[in-house]
Amino acid sequence: xxxxxxxxxxxxxxxxxxxxxxxxxxxxxxxxxxxxxxxxxxxxxxxxxxxxxxxxxxxxxxxxxxxxxxxxxxxxxxxxxxxxxxxxxxxxxxxxxxxxxxxxxxxxxxxxxxxxxxxxxxxxxxxxxxxxxxxxxxxxxxxxxxxxxxxxxxxxxxxxxxxxxxxxxxxxxxxxxxxxxxxxxxxxxxxxxxxxxxxxxxxxxxxxxxxxxxxxxxxxxxxxxxxxxxxxxxxxxxxxxxxxxxxxxxxxxxxxxxxxxxxxxxxxxxxxxxxxxxxxxxxxxxxxxxxxxxxxxxxxxxxxxxxxxxxxxxxxxxxx
Amino acid sequence: xxxxxxxxxxxxxxxxxxxxxxxxxxxxxxxxxxxxxxxxxxxxxxxxxxxxxxxxxxxxxxxxxxxxxxxxxxxxxxxxxxxxxxxxxxxxxxxxxxxxxxxxxxxxxxxxxxxxxxxxxxxxxxxxxxxxxxxxxxxxxxxxxxxxxxxxxxxxxxxxxxxxxxxxxxxxxxxxxxxxxxxxxxxxxxxxxxxxxxxxxxxxxxxxxxxxxxxxxxxxxxxxxxxxxxxxxxxxxxxxxxxxxxxxxxxxxxxxxxxxxxxxxxxxxxxxxxxxxxxxxxxxxxxxxxxxxxxxxxxxxxxxxxxxxxxxxxxxxxxx
Numbered sequence: 267x268x269x270x271x272x273x274x275x276x277x278x279x280x281x282x283x284x285x286x287x288x289x290x291x292x293x294x295x296x297x298x299x300x301x302x303x304x305x306x307x308x309x310x311x312x313x314x315x316x317x318x319x320x321x322x323x324x325x326x327x328x329x330x331x332x333x334x335x336x337x338x339x340x341x342x343x344x345x346x347x348x349x350x351x352x353x354x355x356x357x358x359x360x361x362x363x364x365x366x367x368x369x370x371x372x373x374x375x376x377x378x379x380x381x382x383x384x385x386x387x388x389x390x391x392x393x394x395x396x397x398x399x400x401x402x403x404x405x406x407x408x409x410x411x412x413x414x415x416x417x418x419x420x421x422x423x424x425x426x427x428x429x430x431x432x433x434x435x436x437x438x439x440x441x442x443x444x445x446x447x448x449x450x451x452x453x454x455x456x457x458x459x460x461x462x463x464x465x466x467x468x469x470x471x472x473x474x475x476x477x478x479x480x481x482x483x484x485x486x487x488x489x490x491x492x493x494x495x496x497x498x499x500x501x502x503x504x505x506x507x508x509x510x511x512x513x514x515x516x517x518x519x520x521x522x523x524x525x526x527x528x529x530x531x532x533x534x535x536x537x538x539x540x541x542x543x544x545x546x547x548x549x550x551x552x553x554x555x556x557x558x559x560x561x562x563x564x565x566x567x568x569x570x571x572x573x574x575x576x577x578x579x580x581x582x583x584x585x586x
Numbered sequence: 587x588x589x590x591x592x593x594x595x596x597x598x599x600x601x602x603x604x605x606x607x608x609x610x611x612x613x614x615x616x617x618x619x620x621x622x623x624x625x626x627x628x629x630x631x632x633x634x635x636x637x638x639x640x641x642x643x644x645x646x647x648x649x650x651x652x653x654x655x656x657x658x659x660x661x662x663x664x665x666x667x668x669x670x671x672x673x674x675x676x677x678x679x680x681x682x683x684x685x686x687x688x689x690x691x692x693x694x695x696x697x698x699x700x701x702x703x704x705x706x707x708x709x710x711x712x713x714x715x716x717x718x719x720x721x722x723x724x725x726x727x728x729x730x731x732x733x734x735x736x737x738x739x740x741x742x743x744x745x746x747x748x749x750x751x752x753x754x755x756x757x758x759x760x761x762x763x764x765x766x767x768x769x770x771x772x773x774x775x776x777x778x779x780x781x782x783x784x785x786x787x788x789x790x791x792x793x794x795x796x797x798x799x800x801x802x803x804x805x806x807x808x809x810x811x812x813x814x815x816x817x818x819x820x821x822x823x824x825x826x827x828x829x830x831x832x833x834x835x836x837x838x839x840x841x842x843x844x845x846x847x848x849x850x851x852x853x854x855x856x857x858x859x860x861x862x863x864x865x866x867x868x869x870x871x872x873x874x875x876x877x878x879x880x881x882x883x884x885x886x887x888x889x890x891x892x893x894x895x896x897x898x899x900x901x902x903x904x905x906x
Contacts, residue, residue: 297733298666299633304624313619314675314721318714346618355634357719394638399677399719401634413617
């Protein structure tokens with residue numbers, strides 16, 4: 267079939283996007299640019315991320331999962347800033363305008379958009395090797411965003427959810443790992459359908475001194491907080507929230523360097539810890555204290571041993 | 587040399603970006619997301635465009651030209667909406683992190699950013715086939731943006747600058763055209779260093795009923811205005827602003843379908859024409875009346891002939 271770029275955009279994106287447009291969107295998809303009226307008293311939080319086939323998702327990933335994940339990882343950046351999702355733009359590059367691919371892609375995209383309550387307002391499609399750039403925008407009350415730069419010595423380090431599941435999912439798909447009853451679908455889902463922790467928003471605004479989403483692995487992402495805050499950290503390996511399989515096999519690298527978890531890693535003043543945990547419990551949010559911020563150095567305690575993490579390699583897109 | 591992704595971003599982008607950050611940028615490049623405080627009483631205008639190597643620019647284009655053009659074509663979308671550039675995000679995908687490529691790319695990018703007065707606030711780099719996504723944002727006083735949808739029968743059709751030069755430049759580079767004294771560097775520059783018509787902003791806000799930037803060729807882009815405004819048009823071939831070579835050789839396809847011109851095509855009420863032309867003249871803006879909006883049909887007058895343009899093919903990224 268022959269679809270020109272414009273009817274293609276209209277069929278799969280514009281027509282569906284117009285249904286979800288919120289009241290801040292004055293002009294949505296289909297013009298030179300979108301026009302948005304941000305609400306008063308908010309700051310705009312803006313992020314962009316590109317996913318490349320074979321690099322950020324395995325070849326043969328379902329089109330709907332590719333789309334879902336592309337939006338989820340961008341919304342996760344908003345979640346890490348304690349922002350509320352508002353609107354996004356999509357640039358989709360693909361080898362050919364296949365009808366089935368586009369229909370499935372749009373299904374995954376709008377499923378994610380609906381879950382995360384974010385509106386597609388603009389985009390671009392062109393031909394080339396498969397890659398997806400999404401630029402996501404959110405709002406945060408003025409002055410209430412959380413950056414990577416505010417951690418102070420004595421702060422506790424917390425993380426939401428479990429670490430390492432997406433990396434286990436990837437290892438299963440790539441058959442680097444034998445199927446195991448303790449792993450399976452939850453790990454594959456963690457890889458293909460990551461859940462940005464938008465439920466953490468209020469907790470972060472209230473308590474966090476610094477925050478980041480775990481996209482490159484715990485060590486690499488915590489290092490960003492340490493560098494930008496000018497501090498060190500000590501984490502406790504036994505406290506890391508991981509599936510039993512990782513603990514039993516002592517395969518903590520999945521959690522430390524695996525990436526793609528999209529949990530929130532944050533720091534908070536020690537005196538606020540009990541109140542934050544109580545509030546999290548009441549909201550059904552799973553948090554674990556994994557260590558504390560120190561003056562300098564970056565180490566992990568493993569029983570009585572102390573491992574230096576300052577040169578430990580996380581996942582790096584240019585590291586071969 | 588070995589550069590990891592983070593030191594690479596820091597060296598070529600973060601350090602240089604921080605120098606140019608304007609007062610609306612609260613948190614710039616280097617965190618999970620940027621934080622911006624839009625000024626009061628403005629609407630935010632947002633656009634995204636991806637340029638793919640070999641498709642949107644010829645292979646062997648200089649890295650500085652690639653960067654310059656990538657930003658220029660996005661800023662051109664803002665210009666077409668009558669918006670003022672504010673900030674942008676960059677996603678750069680490339681096969682390897684070459685030091686020279688990155689230095690040259692950053693040079694071209696910041697040269698363009700400085701000319702267009704727009705700040706880099708965030709980005710993403712990853713490995714893959716060379717492609718550049720830029721998401722550009724501007725401000726427009728509330729209610730003063732110009733869309734594609736407001737053209738009315740009887741409006742005149744105007745265009746800025748000359749049409750077809752970038753397409754001539756591409757033909758010269760690809761040696762589909764013999765070098766000619768009437769062509770040359772201005773055409774190559776039009777291709778590699780397009781100039782978004784930010785000087786048109788006030789004129790558009792004051793007079794335009796609809797506007798678009800000419801990226802896909804005059805016919806294709808005017809068709810967008812016609813479709814979204816629900817009207818027709820009659821344009822006069824003899825009036826098209828083109829270099830003498832096109833007129834002498836009767837090679838108007840370069841102007842009609844060539845693309846990449848990034849001039850502004852707009853409509854305005856006939857009674858405002860003289861005043862708009864006078865104001866343009868006073869501001870050094872080159873405008874040409876090329877036709878008028880009609881009730882329906884899309885035709886071009888060529889001497890006494892009337893050509894139907896409704897099925898004329900403009901440049902289409904999915905058209906093979």
